[in-house]
Amino acid sequence: MRTKDWAVRLKLAPNVQSASRAIVVGRGTAPIVKALQLLGIQDILVTDIIPETLARTKADHGSAGRLGNELGVRTWEGDFTELPAYMGPADVVVFCSPNFGTQTSAREAMTQACMTVRPGGCVLIATDVGNDWFTPNFPPQREGLASLVAGLPCRIHSEQEGQYAYCASLQVPPSYRLRSPVLLQGEVVRGFGRGSRQMGTPTANIDPAPLQAALAGMSKGVYFGWAQLVTPEGWPQADAALHKVVLNIGSRPTVNAGGEADTVECYILHDFQGGQEFYGCHLRVVAVGYLRPELKFPDLDALVARIKADVAATQLHLDSPSIADHNATAAAILLKEASAA
Ligand code: ADP
Numbered sequence: 230m231r232t233k234d235w236a237v238r239l240k241l242a243p244n245v246q247s248a249s250r251a252i253v254v255g256r257g258t259a260p261i262v263k264a265l266q267l268l269g270i271q272d273i274l275v276t277d278i279i280p281e282t283l284a285r286t287k288a289d290h291g292s293a294g295r296l297g298n299e300l301g302v303r304t305w306e307g308d309f310t311e312l313p314a315y316m317g318p319a320d321v322v323v324f325c326s327p328n329f330g331t332q333t334s335a336r337e338a339m340t341q342a343c344m345t346v347r348p349g350g351c352v353l354i355a356t357d358v359g360n361d362w363f364t365p366n367f368p369p370q371r372e373g374l375a376s377l378v379a380g381l382p383c384r385i386h387s388e389q390e391g392q393y394a395y396c397a398s399l400q401v402p403p404s405y406r407l408r409s410p411v412l413l414q415g416e417v418v419r420g421f422g423r424g425s426r427q428m429g430t431p432t433a434n435i436d437p438a439p440l441q442a443a444l445a446g447m448s449k450g451v452y453f454g455w456a457q458l459v460t461p462e463g464w465p466q467a468d469a470a471l472h473k474v475v476l477n478i479g480s481r482p483t484v485n486a487g488g489e490a491d492t493v494e495c496y497i498l499h500d501f502q503g504g505q506e507f508y509g510c511h512l513r514v515v516a517v518g519y520l521r522p523e524l525k526f527p528d529l530d531a532l533v534a535r536i537k538a539d540v541a542a543t544q545l546h547l548d549s550p551s552i553a554d555h556n557a558t559a560a561a562i563l564l565k566e567a568s569a570a
Pocket residue numbers: 417418419420421422423424425426427430431432433434495496497498499500501504505506507508
């Protein structure tokens with residue numbers, strides 16, 4: 230398809246405008262890069278695991294600086310699922326080829342893309358329909374696309390299949406609000422003691438067994454919200470107040486050897502008397518927003534770095550006016566539960 234036709238299609242996707250930052254992934258990026266440039270987009274990163282793709286990009290566009298704020302077409306060679314955080318965030322990620330720039334899977338690449346894109350931005354699958362790819366499930370098309378992104382924080386915005394090209398557009402939600410706040414509460418139980426505390430992020434594990442009904446309606450992943458602890462006798466009033474919380478619902482793929490039940494783990498952003506333990510206490514948590522799906526990190530350092538980013542995002546979202554009404558609802562729910570107890 231011609232550059233101009235691609236530009237027309239790409240322009241329809243949410244948040245694709247001249248000031249956007251774009252990441253273009255995989256073989257066959259050349260027409261997409263040209264179309265993005267035609268739309269005035271100047272900040273473009275091309276990534277692939279295959280060096281030839283990048284060699285071609287460099288030949289076409291020269292090589293802008295690898296770091297810094299220099300505009301232009303830059304390249305990064307590596308597996309897209311391992312894209313360093315400083316390469317993001319982007320407004321749009323475009324996948325151009327069946328390998329999705331990774332040796333893992335299309336699904337993991339999509340997950341990474343959802344986390345690399347800013348809220349409100351989009352992930353595109355855009356490819357010319359050539360003779361060279363009779364790859365099963367690519368382009369994914371309708372049901373394939375739906376299952377590729379099921380459970381990920383994005384929605385199908387549009388899908389166009391033509392004789393010469395395929396273009397699917399997925400939008401990452403502009404805000405991370407849950408439809409309505411969700412109350413989870415129970416006794417703080419012992420976890421697997423895998424050193425959350427040593428990592429500086431203790432997670433109070435709530436006994437998940439009685440929560441099955443509430444959990445059934447929630448995707449696994451990382452949420453943010455408000456927590457209130459029923460403190461032991463004698464603890465200061467401040468400890469019993471409402472505190473911000475980052476909560477993880479799921480199977481902890483980085484440390485789980487497999488076969489362990491899902492957990493609900495709450496990292497409360499408050500210093501309880503110098504990190505005192507409170508096993509056996511009753512903990513109430515209201516989730517108001519969703520941050521990201523659960524991910525498997527290559528090592529603990531990467532996990533810790535991501536947790537720090539999650540904490541920063543939690544602070545930001547909970548202080549944002551766009552979530553103020555949910556915060557008020559959460560406070561009301563916690564007050565009601567406390568007075569009913
Ligand atoms: P476990 O594997 O048993 O859950 P962690 O290393 O995750 O152990 O530590 C969690 C425990 O740390 C909690 O159950 C709680 O008693 C204590 N703790 C102290 N401060 C906090 C906090 N701010 N957030 C969560 N838990 C905390």
